[in-house]
Amino acid sequence: MSDLHNPFIVPGEDAGAVEHHILDAAPPTPNAKFQWSTLIGPLVTFVLFLLFWQYMHESGMRTFFDKPGFMLPSPVTVVDQAFLTAKARGKLINGLGWTALVASIGLAITIVLGMTLAMIMARAKWAEHAVYPYLVALQATPVLAIVPVIAAVFPDGIGPRLFVCVMISIFPVASNTLFGLLSADSGQHDLFTLSGASRFTRLRKLQLPAAMPAIFTGFRISAGLSVIGAVVGEQFFRSGGMPGIGIVIEEYRQKIRFPQIYGGLVLVAALGIAVFLFFGWLTKVVVGHWHESTR
Amino acid sequence: MHDSTQPETPAPTMVTRMNDSVSRPALSFNGVSMVYPDGTHALGETTFDVHPGEFVTVVGPSGCGKSTLLKIASGLNAPTTGSVTVDRTKVGYVFQDATLLQWRNVQHNVELLAELAGVSKTERAQRATDAINMVGLGGFERKYPKQLSGGMKMRASLARTLVLDPSMFLFDEPFGAVDEITRERLNDEVISLFERQRFAALFITHSISEAVFLSTKVMVMSARPGRIVASIDIPFEYPRVPDLRFEPEFARISGEISHALRGAHA
Numbered sequence: 001m002s003d004l005h006n007p008f009i010v011p012g013e014d015a016g017a018v019e020h021h022i023l024d025a026a027p028p029t030p031n032a033k034f035q036w037s038t039l040i041g042p043l044v045t046f047v048l049f050l051l052f053w054q055y056m057h058e059s060g061m062r063t064f065f066d067k068p069g070f071m072l073p074s075p076v077t078v079v080d081q082a083f084l085t086a087k088a089r090g091k092l093i094n095g096l097g098w099t100a101l102v103a104s105i106g107l108a109i110t111i112v113l114g115m116t117l118a119m120i121m122a123r124a125k126w127a128e129h130a131v132y133p134y135l136v137a138l139q140a141t142p143v144l145a146i147v148p149v150i151a152a153v154f155p156d157g158i159g160p161r162l163f164v165c166v167m168i169s170i171f172p173v174a175s176n177t178l179f180g181l182l183s184a185d186s187g188q189h190d191l192f193t194l195s196g197a198s199r200f201t202r203l204r205k206l207q208l209p210a211a212m213p214a215i216f217t218g219f220r221i222s223a224g225l226s227v228i229g230a231v232v233g234e235q236f237f238r239s240g241g242m243p244g245i246g247i248v249i250e251e252y253r254q255k256i257r258f259p260q261i262y263g264g265l266v267l268v269a270a271l272g273i274a275v276f277l278f279f280g281w282l283t284k285v286v287v288g289h290w291h292e293s294t295r
Numbered sequence: 296m297h298d299s300t301q302p303e304t305p306a307p308t309m310v311t312r313m314n315d316s317v318s319r320p321a322l323s324f325n326g327v328s329m330v331y332p333d334g335t336h337a338l339g340e341t342t343f344d345v346h347p348g349e350f351v352t353v354v355g356p357s358g359c360g361k362s363t364l365l366k367i368a369s370g371l372n373a374p375t376t377g378s379v380t381v382d383r384t385k386v387g388y389v390f391q392d393a394t395l396l397q398w399r400n401v402q403h404n405v406e407l408l409a410e411l412a413g414v415s416k417t418e419r420a421q422r423a424t425d426a427i428n429m430v431g432l433g434g435f436e437r438k439y440p441k442q443l444s445g446g447m448k449m450r451a452s453l454a455r456t457l458v459l460d461p462s463m464f465l466f467d468e469p470f471g472a473v474d475e476i477t478r479e480r481l482n483d484e485v486i487s488l489f490e491r492q493r494f495a496a497l498f499i500t501h502s503i504s505e506a507v508f509l510s511t512k513v514m515v516m517s518a519r520p521g522r523i524v525a526s527i528d529i530p531f532e533y534p535r536v537p538d539l540r541f542e543p544e545f546a547r548i549s550g551e552i553s554h555a556l557r558g559a560h561a
Contacts, residue, residue, distance in 0.1 A: 185392075
């Protein structure tokens with residue numbers, strides 16, 4: 001987090017040459033400085049979580065919920081039966097692959113569609129009024145409520161799942177992009193106005209670059225949601241092959257195979273974290289060198 | 296500067312420009328007034344000229360319509376009445392904030408206006424380099440705005456305006472946000488640019504000493520609706536040195552402007 005604030009505190013307003021030396025002599029950005037707390041923090045939480053899990057397995061389930069402990073198998077059992085057993089592992093990994101595929105395609109559609117909508121909304125206030133309320137409505141609509149509609153409209157296959165995925169993940173991209181496009185300050189707009197810049201030039205050279213930090217925040221949130229959307233979509237639309245991880249988990253639930261169920265959950269969570277980290281890294285690469293507060 | 300293959304090097308052009316058009320005003324306000332749609336009467340009827348080689352500063356209480364005056368001069372706002380004569384292609388506008396694009400380094404920020412005007416890549420790079428050196432930012436070409444101090448950002452903003460070699464500068468309280476020491480250094484910078492290029496300038500400020508130090512003429516504006524209530528010629532010769540600020544005559548003129556301002560405020 002040490003790169004949040006720029007380390008170059010330029011001393012005074014002196015003649016160029018003098019300051020240049022001071023700047024050159026300044027140490028490189030403490031970007032590279034490794035903070036142990038960033039590693040130890042999550043590790044401590046993880047160990048505590050495992051201990052709590054083990055405790056719940058041994059006696060907590062019975063004490064608090066009056067349920068048998070096998071419904072929450074010990075972490076060791078989960079690792080053993082879900083990941084160290086070749087058959088279960090193969091099934092789960094294969095399922096994760098299908099889910100990741102649907103989530104990726106869904107996210108791609110979300111990004112293209114969400115950004116397009118945002119650019120339309122950014123063009124005129126009336127366009128924003130015409131579109132935005134329906135995005136909010138879409139965001140608030142439970143998937144369950146429109147399952148019959150989706151089933152009626154789409155043929156079997158990947159279509160319905162993609163629809164659910166996009167429906168769940170589009171809002172953050174659209175709203176963040178819109179916010180970003182409107183974030184260039186009025187002085188910068190005046191600058192482009194005085195230069196007689198066309199609408200397209202203004203969009204390309206002012207609004208889109210200015211929007212990048214917000215857009216990437218939207219990407220990161222939507223990416224996580226697209227994984228959720230893909231899994232939710234699998235719950236409702238199982239036909240058409242492609243047994244995603246949600247379907248695999250459901251199969252194991254019917255067979256009452258708890259270790260494999262939790263193994264599947266761990267994998268989905270890992271996919272979510274991976275996607276989140278990837279977009280965090282991408283944000284840093286794209287806007288980190290100029291944006292004030294890139295994390 | 297650099298080798299003289301570039302026709303746009305500012306140094307040689309200024310002399311000819313000065314001789315060409317001494318008689319015709321670079322900017323002319325004719326009975327201009329401004330009432331905003333919400334009914335705010337920002338600017339009362341205003342008439343004045345700025346000739347090439349003149350550095351005219353407008354001082355006034357905050358909210359008196361100084362910025363409105365400049366927005367009208369640049370064409371950003373259309374006046375409610377009256378007319379403005381100015382060659383818009385020759386106008387350079389220096390904003391209140393540096394308004395640098397945060398995602399561009401100094402070099403590319405300075406190139407921006409030339410880029411928007413369709414100047415070729417090599418040509419605008421050369422012009423930007425010249426402008427950056429002229430404002431004393433040499434060596435900072437690759438720095439991003441977040442790495443610059445407030446004063447350096449203003450220098451970059453100045454350089455950006457210089458790239459199109461304007462003959463009419465509009466300054467909208469450009470140094471209002473920087474500290475006194477930095478402001479004086481930036482004033483020295485503006486003065487030396489003016490001494491070299493003798494453009495026409497309309498400068499907005501609420502600092503009397505800045506106004507007296509820079510200008511050939513200071514106009515005092517009344518509170519809203521802004522009207523020009525006094526126009527005071529500043530007799531000091533150029534080049535002006537920083538110590539001019541401590542001359543008794545400097546203090547006397549500052550006092551005169553201060554009185555006019557107080558009268559305008561009442």
